[in-house]
Amino acid sequence: MHIPDGFLTPATYLPAWLASAGFLAGFLKRLAGTLQDRAVPLMAVLAAFIFAAQMLNFPVYAGTSGHLLGGVLAAVLVGPYAGAVIISLVLVVQALVFQDGGLTALGANIFNMALVGSFLGYFIYAGLVRVLGSARRLWAAGAAAWFSVVLAAGLCGLELALSGTAPLELVLPAMLLIHLLIGLGEALITVAILQAVFRVRPELVYLS
Amino acid sequence: MNKKELLFGLLIALVLAFLFSPLASSWPDGLEKVAEGLGFLERGGPAAPAPAPDxxxxxxxxxxxxxALAGLTGTLLVxxxxxxxxxLLRRKRAR
Incomplete structure (x- = not known):
């Protein structure tokens, strides 16, 4: 759901730019004081993996494809702050080098997929772990991954409607509906990778 | 994560980006499909040139x-x- 240039009006993309820049600056400042040593190589490998995985569109439904966003995957492994930062970094490279997502829309894309998809996604995960118990943390991660994609898609639909690009009553349900399915792929991939990491290298995982 | 694991992780990403990216589904993604269906797809267009569009x-x-080469380059860049x-963030903490 990388929004290209032209879909959003300045009244929508400028506030999104400001909000994303503000949040990211705060995240970086916080990380500069707290980043754990073990998170450094993991952040690089995760960012590389998520970039690669985002190129691998899988068919979802009747001529529509989706791909991993990786927000919850990243945040569970390196924490919500570092998670949002590496998803943002992936989005910046995609926009600048590959025109995947617009430059004017970059703030909105970071807001949807990094701040909501990864940062907020982490707290959905953490809340579910608290409710379900840590023995069911894979279920929590899967549910949070699914939810993060649906939330990001809903937000994207709202931004399109705010820009007058499409009527809210059409674009919001359309975005939500297709991402209910894409989110299932997100959940499956997230759970599969986390299961492997939890089993093989549990000491790599972020501790809040 | 030791050096061997770091390189192994990077290798997986590079293999995915280089060998598997040409096999990815070329169907439009969720947003593109919605844009197509609601007739606003043609509003989209790049605001600035980029080295390797699409x-x-x-x-x-x-x-x-x-x-495949775009995938390889992008993965290394990221x-x-x-x-x-x-x-850099880690060094700032150490000081």
Missing amino acids: YLVPGIRSEALST FGASLGLAA
Whole structure:
């Protein structure tokens, strides 16, 4: 759901730019004081993996494809702050080098997929772990991954409607509906990778 | 995560980006499909030029190879940038 240039009006993309820049600056400042040593190589490998995985569109439904966003995957492994930062970094490279997502829309894309998809996604995960118990943390991660994609898609639909690009009553349900399915792929991939990491290298995982 | 694991992780990402990206579904993604259906797809267009639009390295005739090379380059770029950024943040803490 990388929004290209032209879909959003300045009244929508400028506030999104400001909000994303503000949040990211705060995240970086916080990380500069707290980043754990073990998170450094993991952040690089995760960012590389998520970039690669985002190129691998899988068919979802009747001529529509989706791909991993990786927000919850990243945040569970390196924490919500570092998670949002590496998803943002992936989005910046995609926009600048590959025109995947617009430059004017970059703030909105970071807001949807990094701040909501990864940062907020982490707290959905953490809340579910608290409710379900840590023995069911894979279920929590899967549910949070699914939810993060649906939330990001809903937000994207709202931004399109705010820009007058499409009527809210059409674009919001359309975005939500297709991402209910894409989110299932997100959940499956997230759970599969986390299961492997939890089993093989549990000491790599972020501790809040 | 030791050095061996770091390189192994990077290798997985590079293999995915280089070997598997040409095989990815070329169907439109969720947002593109919605844009198509609601008739606002043509509003989209780049605001500025980019080195490799649509994950195609220019000047390469084979589309598969062009995509594969874009995947390889992008993965290395993202890896390097995030390693640099994380190391910088980590050093700031140490001081």
